[in-house]
Amino acid sequence: MSAPKPAAPRVALFVTCLVDAMRPRVGFAAVSLLEAAGCVVEIPRGQTCCGQPALNSGDHNGAAAVARGTIALLEDYDAVVVPSGSCAGTIRTHYPDLFSAGSDWNRRALALSAKTFELLAYLADVRRWRPQGVALHATATYHDSCSGLRELGVKAQPRKLLAAVDGLKLGEMEGAEDCCGFGGTFCVKYPAISNAIVSEKTANVAASGADLLLGGDLGCLMNIAGRLHREGRTARAYHAAEVLAGMGDGPAIGEEP
């Protein structure tokens, strides 16, 4: 007699404000990946933004107010999955610090933190899912976004998942772990510095010779893709979830369907 199959987890997809407005395809890719990985996916209405603009500007009260709304919205699910390392990192590592230790909101933030995951890490580590029958004939290089890499330990997971895509050749670029200069509001507050940083990144992308630039954070991808386009370089950028969901043949960031 086999053990009873565990019930499918009820997963809330927190799609992030950037995916919502800029690239819904990433949201659809996330839904399809989570369903393929055996989850019951729900998309809570009432989600807006995780609060990073306030958090990173020093507006502690603003960030805490937004966090309270997000916690109340998401805390009843089995897991919360976010297609972005920096937004997942905000909920996981920064929400609890917004409230005084031992307070009710701190406790709720910690509980939410424990079940909030970056999408690719959730698929690879928690669901132990691998793509099957997904093909894309291209060469690609992967940019490790900082919050995912250093706050959440997302490094091997996207590479493991992408390695299972037929025909996709993933090569490492120089400085893959170097920040791309996006930094949220940093890129518009200090545009000249940000430009110098992203120009090094685009040179590394180009030097890798890859057709595609992949990553797990739309903010960084928009920054790098926007600079690649301004420089007239040819590499095209996608969120890794799109490739994994078999949507890697669709329009890249900045391409019209």
Add this chain to the structure above:
Amino acid sequence: MTAAFSARVDKALADPTLKVAIDRTTGTARTKRAAAVAAWPQFEAARDLGRDIKDHVIANLGFYLAEFECNAKASGAQVHWARTAEEACATVVGICRGAGAKSVTRAKSMLGEEIGLPHALDDAGIERVETDLAEHIVQLAGDRPSHIVWPALHKTREQVGELFRRLHADPGALDSVEAMVGSARRQLRQKFMRADVGISGANFLIADTGAVCTVTNEGNAELTTTPPRVHIVTAGIEKLVPSLEHAMTLLRLLVRSATGAELTQYTTFHCGPRRPGDADGPEAFHIVLVDNGRTRMLADGLADMLRCLRCGACLNHCVVYRQIGGHAYGGVYPGPMGSVLTPVLDGLAESQDLPRACTLNGQCQEVCPVKIPLPTLLRGWRDRAWREGLEPTVSRVGIGVWRIFALRPWLYRLATRLALPMIRLFARRGWIASMPLAGGWTRHRDFPAPARRSFMDQIERTRR
């Protein structure tokens, strides 16, 4: 962005030679550090130990300061206390004058820079000879240090050759780095031997022996502290360690993190003045212990920063430092550690750009040998700048408006629905090359056209 910071950044970014100089030195430093760390399996454990040693000392600062003072005095040293930079400089200048000093040699010390000692000596009319090769370059050029380990990092070897050719008495051929070092040696040697007072910093103050540890790769600290009649040490009170054994643990972390070497060429423990029978050494040995904001840091939630060993790894790995170099920061300490310390030393209003001009990518914390949570400390300064009303109006208003929407999902959805088609009006073939209010982005990058309809709007149609 304040005008002063903006001007310094623009100047740095417009200087291609500066970028070459930064990349050469920081690139080598990163490669060598990575190799040293890879060859040290217990590195992570050592970092934890290093952090714990410093935390323990900082939590018991009063105890170890008293122990150090007692043992230093027993070894024959004279111990002075300075609350501020001014007090520290006055003490050092007073000792120099008391010794009738005309000429002093100085081994590189970041604390000396922090308290403005070079200026104070110059103002007192005492000849100051910088003996660290890079500090010598900086002094010749009438410049300021741009890195805490390599003060002349901003100059290429070609520029240094030019400087020596112009200003050295006997430059010779200067056709190699060795020849350039030879020229500096000829220039400095007589001054080493003639100086009345030698001034050094301290890498560690050893509480149980009262000894002062300095590390260099050039031996200039030894030549600075041994021949002159008087040796003055200036040190921040956070440099204390309980014993030699603790200093050794931190030394391994410091040197590997700074240069990737296993040990510096010279590691010297200075303990008291010359004793009867000693072959050499100073007649008088003074130690000036400086607070200059450190006890205030303890009270202000910056205790973690007092662990800093001044290794420079956070500078070498910082994407911002690697673009703008040290001078653009405007303070004595550049890079991530400097962005935490400069607001303490110069005031937050003056240096408010530093905590903001950071992408919070966390690489500094990742390489810090004593695990200082630099991004968290920088966020702390941002919070304080916001509370004190220093955040520029444009971003204050921007965040205020964003907050109205982010807290009201129905309004957020409505605004998104209205804004997306309007923003798309600026797009040509998928990209926006310029748009009102988006200059910060579009000056250097194209902005991808947003979606026609948001994900939330689309998913609702498909799901019901």
